[in-house]
Structures are given as C-alpha cells and as structure tokens.
Amino acid sequence: TDGKIYRASTTAPVNIAVIKYWGKRDPSLNLPTNSSLSVTLSQSDLRTHTTASCSSSFSTDSLLLNGSPQDVSGGRTQACFRELRSLRATLEHQDQSLPKLALLPLKLVSENNFPTAAGLASSAAGFAALVRAISDLYELPANPTELSKIARQGSGSACRSLFGGYVAWEKGTASDGSDSVAYEVAPASHWPSMRALILVVSAAKKGVSSTTGMQTTVKTSTLFPARAADVVPARMREMSYAIEKRDFETFGRITMRDSNSFHATCLDTYPPIFYMNDVSRAAIRAVEAINEAAGKIVAAYTFDAGPNAVIYYLQESHSVVAGRFQEILGGVEGWREDVPATGGEKVDER
Ligand code: PMV
Numbered sequence: 001t002d003g004k005i006y007r008a009s010t011t012a013p014v015n016i017a018v019i020k021y022w023g024k025r026d027p028s029l030n031l032p033t034n035s036s037l038s039v040t041l042s043q044s045d046l047r048t049h050t051t052a053s054c055s056s057s058f059s060t061d062s063l064l065l066n067g068s069p070q071d072v073s074g075g076r077t078q079a080c081f082r083e084l085r086s087l088r089a090t091l092e093h094q095d096q097s098l099p100k101l102a103l104l105p106l107k108l109v110s111e112n113n114f115p116t117a118a119g120l121a122s123s124a125a126g127f128a129a130l131v132r133a134i135s136d137l138y139e140l141p142a143n144p145t146e147l148s149k150i151a152r153q154g155s156g157s158a159c160r161s162l163f164g165g166y167v168a169w170e171k172g173t174a175s176d177g178s179d180s181v182a183y184e185v186a187p188a189s190h191w192p193s194m195r196a197l198i199l200v201v202s203a204a205k206k207g208v209s210s211t212t213g214m215q216t217t218v219k220t221s222t223l224f225p226a227r228a229a230d231v232v233p234a235r236m237r238e239m240s241y242a243i244e245k246r247d248f249e250t251f252g253r254i255t256m257r258d259s260n261s262f263h264a265t266c267l268d269t270y271p272p273i274f275y276m277n278d279v280s281r282a283a284i285r286a287v288e289a290i291n292e293a294a295g296k297i298v299a300a301y302t303f304d305a306g307p308n309a310v311i312y313y314l315q316e317s318h319s320v321v322a323g324r325f326q327e328i329l330g331g332v333e334g335w336r337e338d339v340p341a342t343g344g345e346k347v348d349e350r
Pocket of ligand 1: 157
C-alpha cells in the first residue's frame with residue numbers, strides 16, 4: 001500500500017430514546033438488561049461527522065474529537081476496531097487483489113456539532129459514525145443490523161443511530177451478543193408530522209457517566225428489577241403499536257412515564273443519581289400545563305443522563321408547544337427544533 005492514504009467519511013445522527021436503555025447484563029459486550037426504543041433525529045442538526053483513514057505512513061491508531069486527541073486504548077473503541085478489522089481481513093483473504101488495509105493504523109477525525117457527553121446522546125452518534133466510517137473505508141458488505149452489533153460494543157445506544165426513524169434495540173438472549181441488535185420499527189416517513197424540541201439546559205459534562213450509573217443502579221435499586229422484567233417489555237409492545245397506529249397520546253404517555261421510571265431508578269440508586277435539575281422540572285411542568293390546556297397529550301418530555309429536555313410533539317401542535325416553552329426558554333442555554341431523520345448516509349467515497 002506504500003504510504004497511500006485510504007479514506008472514507010460519513011455522518012451519524014443522535015437518537016433520543018422514548019423507552020430507555022439503563023442497565024447492562026454484560027458490561028464488556030454492552031448487553032442490556034432491557035430492550036429500548038428511540039427516535040433518530042435529523043442529521044442536519046445533532047450529528048457527528050467522521051472521516052476514517054488508514055495508511056502505512058501512520059504510526060498508530062488515533063482519534064481526534066473536535067480537535068483534541070482521544071484515548072483509543074479503551075476496551076470499547078478497541079472492540080470496534082478489532083471487529084471491523086477482522087471483517088476486512090476476511091474480505092482480503094477471499095479476494096487477494098484487494099489492498100491489505102486490515103493491519104494498517106487507523107486515523108479517525110470526528111466533529112460533533114453539539115455538546116459532548118452532556119446527556120445528548122453524543123456517544124451514540126459518535127460510535128455509529130466511527131463504525132460506519134471504518135466499514136465504508138474497508139468497503140465491508142455489512143448491513144446496518146450487522147454494524148449495529150459492532151457499534152453497540154462502543155456505546156450501547158449507538159446501535160440505534162445506524163437506522164433512521166423509529167428504532168428498537170432488541171436486548172437478545174445470547175451470551176455472545178449475536179442477537180442484541182437494532183432494527184427499524186418504522187421509517188421517519190411513516191409519521192411525517194413528528195417533531196422534537198431540544199432544550200439544552202446545560203452543555204456541561206454529566207456528573208455520573210452512564211456506564212457507572214447503570215452499574216450502580218443494577219446493583220442497588222430495588223425498583224430496577226421490576227422495570228427490567230415487566231414494565232419495559234409491556235411498554236415495548238405498546239409503543240411499537242402506538243407508532244404503527246400513529247397514536248400520539250399513547251406514544252407521549254409511554255415516553256413520559258418511561259423517562260420518569262428511568263429517573264426514579266436513578267433516585268433509587270444508592271448513592272442516588274440526579275440527572276434532572278430545576279430547569280428540567282420546569283420543562284416537565286410546562287408540558288403538564290400544555291397537555292392540561294389541550295385536554296389531551298400533545299407534548300411529551302424525555303430526559304437522558306443529563307438535565308437537557310427533549311419534547312416530542314406533532315407539527316399541528318407547534319404553536320401551543322413552542323408558545324408555552326417561550327416562557328421557560330430564558331433558563332436554557334439553547335434550543336432547536338428537529339425532525340426524525342431518514343437513514344444514515346455516506347458523505348463521500350474514498
Ligand atoms: O449508550 P450509553 O451507554 O451512553 O447509554 C445511554 C443511556 C440513556 O441515554 C440514558 C438511555 C438511552 O436509551 O439512550
């Protein structure tokens with residue numbers, strides 16, 4: 001390969017869960033204790049852009065995120081590199097005319113256009129983009145489901161960012177993780193009026209990482225076993241049906257209740273974990289007031305491992321939702337409106 005630089009670029013969007021992943025049954029493979037379901041948001045706004053290149057002229061594997069060098073020696077990143085390299089090595093073995101890229105050092109350059117590690121699913125977009133960029137670089141014939149298995153090992157929620165629209169992550173039962181994959185529940189075009197209002201309450205990094213938080217919740221929360229065993233499986237069925245029927249009231253009710261259930265298990269963790277703050281709670285009260293005034297559920301809040309709110313609503317409710325939120329927007333650092341995204345796309349070829 002003589003110092004030649006091979007390159008591919010891609011973007012991956014964030015996804016915001018309406019049924020939360022919280023709890024690992026296998027922390028090294030990122031196998032979850034429950035299935036989850038999310039909406040992938042539009043690429044234009046919250047996304048990671050990643051260029052993957054490899055060359056014999058590079059000295060080691062490296063990753064630059066928003067201009068700063070990141071440690072790639074961690075188990076998660078290494079697992080993604082290892083799996084993708086092994087798929088490339090198989091291709092090279094089958095077709096001896098292919099350039100030998102699998103053993104070359106990798107250089108990754110990523111840019112997030114939103115705050116990193118502030119509970120806005122940055123790791124989801126990040127690992128989805130990393131895996132797809134390397135897969136494109138290696139010209140792997142892998143489909144999104146196969147790539148989701150690899151991205152999952154980087155960050156659990158990343159497996160859902162390989163699809164657009166409404167996406168489920170099936171927890172699976174196999175101990176090797178072979179059936180713990182993401183799949184599309186419905187494309188974005190199925191429900192064109194869906195909107196998401198993202199309130200950046202704080203762009204600061206979260207206090208407790210999701211990995212540490214989950215582990216402590218699984219070990220100590222007495223509410224957690226019922227959530228994983230009964231509450232979430234029933235909600236997965238009800239939510240899939242609500243999406244199929246475009247039933248916003250059911251979609252919204254489950255979204256809010258599942259966010260509340262997740263944050264309740266956080267509070268029930270010992271020592272307790274608080275991700276929401278006063279502005280988050282003001283956002284909840286604003287949604288309550290909007291729904292009360294409408295006489296039905298027209299807006300639904302959800303919070304990940306941080307204080308930032310995502311409010312789902314339908315286009316026809318835009319004025320009542322955005323209008324009421326004007327009142328609390330003074331307390332937030334930024335906000336934007338987004339739409340569900342179609343599937344990921346290849347930006348350019350090498
Ligand atoms: O993918 P992780 O390890 O960052 O975990 C994400 C967990 C939540 O965002 C809180 C919930 C979810 O399903 O995305």
